[in-house]
């Protein structure tokens with residue numbers, strides 16, 4: 001009985017929501033500071049705008065995949081809504097990764113997410129995790145035995161045979177890469193850094209786009 005009462009208190013007393021536009025996401029065990037970081041991250045996402053292309057137009061048209069994948073042209077306000085629609089809850093948890101999407105929309109975030117990764121990494125990670133809410137979740141496949149790439153963000157993790165690759169061109173890494181490509185093309189954030197992360201992300205997609 002006591003458990004029922006406590007559960008009732010927890011849901012009304014601590015149960016905070018992240019309300020942004022039409023979307024309301026339940027926050028579980030998220031501190032005020034963590035909530036501020038989440039809000040800042042979504043503010044930053046919403047503010048993304050295409051401006052002057054910082055790369056050759058032909059190269060842009062050849063490699064852009066944003067509209068094909070997301071269904072709308074690159075625009076922060078639409079991207080924010082696309083991401084928010086794919087999360088039901090955001091929960092704080094003690095996990096080894098920065099973030100993991102469980103049960104198609106329950107996003108668990110750790111201290112790594114809030115304190116060890118950059119604002120840019122938080123942006124593309126949210127897009128990556130959001131894609132795991134669609135369809136069958138687009139689970140990763142093992143990278144090949146002879147995979148020549150390293151994990152720049154997690155240098156201690158060897159990628160050969162790790163579940164850190166995609167076998168299709170419409171999974172979480174494809175969506176992450178599509179966002180990174182727009183950020184690179186429009187020179188948002190540090191262009192060289194974004195370009196390197198884009199390349200590294202594309203390396204995780206085992207079947208290249210035709």
Ligand SMILES: [Zn+2]
Pocket residue numbers: 128129132140172
């Ligand atoms: Zn993933």
